Amino acid sequence: PRRRVAGASTDLVRNMHEYNQSQANYRAKLEFRPQIDDAITEMRKFEADNQFAKDAGERSIAANEIEKRARAADPAQYSGAYTDFTRRVGTLSYIDRMMRPSHLILHQTHLPMITAPIVAGRHGVAKTYGMMLKTWKQATRAYGAGGKDFVAAIADNLHKGVDYTKLMKESFAGAPDGARIGRLFDTLGEIGLIHPQGSLDGAEILRNSPSRDRGIAMRGLDAALGKLDTTFRHLTNATEAINRYVGATMAYRLEFDRLTHSGKSSAQAHDLAVDYARHTLANTQGFYSSTNAAPLFKNKWLRPFLQFRQFPQMMYHLLGRTAVRAFTGATREEKIQALKSIGMVLATHSAMT
Numbered sequence: 001p002r003r004r005v006a007g008a009s010t011d012l013v014r015n016m017h018e019y020n021q022s023q024a025n026y027r028a029k030l031e032f033r034p035q036i037d038d039a040i041t042e043m044r045k046f047e048a049d050n051q052f053a054k055d056a057g058e059r060s061i062a063a064n065e066i067e068k069r070a071r072a073a074d075p076a077q078y079s080g081a082y083t084d085f086t087r088r089v090g091t092l093s094y095i096d097r098m099m100r101p102s103h104l105i106l107h108q109t110h111l112p113m114i115t116a117p118i119v120a121g122r123h124g125v126a127k128t129y130g131m132m133l134k135t136w137k138q139a140t141r142a143y144g145a146g147g148k149d150f151v152a153a154i155a156d157n158l159h160k161g162v163d164y165t166k167l168m169k170e171s172f173a174g175a176p177d178g179a180r181i182g183r184l185f186d187t188l189g190e191i192g193l194i195h196p197q198g199s200l201d202g203a204e205i206l207r208n209s210p211s212r213d214r215g216i217a218m219r220g221l222d223a224a225l226g227k228l229d230t231t232f233r234h235l236t237n238a239t240e241a242i243n244r245y246v247g248a249t250m251a252y253r254l255e256f257d258r259l260t261h262s263g264k265s266s267a268q269a270h271d272l273a274v275d276y277a278r279h280t281l282a283n284t285q286g287f288y289s290s291t292n293a294a295p296l297f298k299n300k301w302l303r304p305f306l307q308f309r310q311f312p313q314m315m316y317h318l319l320g321r322t323a324v325r326a327f328t329g330a331t332r333e334e335k336i337q338a339l340k341s342i343g344m345v346l347a348t349h350s351a352m353t
Contacts, residue, residue: 036070043067061158086304091225097308099232107239111136113348114315115247115284118322121341123254135250139242141171146238153231161234164241165189177253180270184252185245187274193281194244244285251280283321286314319345 047063050056097103111132120128145162153159165185172181188194255276259269281287297306322342329335 090304117344118341121337142241149234168245248277252277
């Protein structure tokens with residue numbers, strides 16, 4: 001139920017495995033957590049007592065990282081020669097694939113080639129693409145924000161970046177449904193389908209990697225990787241924000257209109273439309289949280305090399321699920337909608353090809 005995956009609570013082998021891990025971790029916490037908590041408390045007190053010192057900012061960064069590692073579900077992911085190696089491999093792989101203008105351009109085809117075709121099966125082609133363009137236009141401030149963050153990160157390795165939830169709420173505030181859209185964003189943010197900022201893993205590499213104690217060459221390598229990673233990630237954050245916030249809003253608006261026209265009250269239509277937007281986002285944009293990932297993608301040895309394989313897995317699942325629904329849908333209308341959706345996905349990809 002926590003993962004919102006039907007059948008998750010009936011997988012006996014998986015549940016026993018997770019239970020054994022959980023109880024082992026709990027036993028370890030009973031023995032060692034009091035000492036760790038005392039040390040963290042002492043560290044935080046020292047940080048507070050020296051908050052006006054010249055190096056207070058650096059101290060706070062280190063303290064946050066120490067606490068993050070101390071409370072990590074898998075502490076092994078932060079230490080060891082293999083972890084150091086795969087952290088760099090993962091960063092190089094990210095830079096190689098994501099740090100290209102072509103990636104940013106292709107990233108923006110996600111809405112018209114995946115999300116909109118799936119939604120169009122239910123709401124019609126003209127209405128869906130018209131709503132997509134209208135909503136996209138209202139959210140274009142994200143591009144400027146991403147560009148400013150990119151420039152700022154060149155000078156400041158730890159530049160946090162814009163809060164996209166706040167930015168998008170402001171962008172839609174003037175619309176008649178602005179208040180409802182704001183509540184939609186809050187709900188999706190609580191679930192984890194949208195994020196105020198993308199994670200800046202490069203900051204962790206740059207500031208807290210063990211290589212800081214391993215010579216000038218490794219420190220220089222990690223500093224360069226961290227700079228490239230953190231600066232360019234701000235641009236990908238902007239394009240990802242467009243995909244997720246626009247995709248969710250488009251789906252929500254279309255479903256809300258459909259439900260209110262069918263006689264639902266505004267409150268009923270809002271709740272159902274939020275749920276529809278949630279499913280649309282999870283199925284077409286992905287839900288890349290660590291708790292939602294398949295075990296294969298969380299394997300310590302395979303994780304660095306499979307980091308970009310979750311998207312094709314999502315696409316195969318989306319196409320297969322839609323195709324099956326076209327034959328096994330509960331109603332004739334549901335079957336037709338599924339056929340239209342998969343037809344539109346294939347059509348848009350054929351046109352792009």
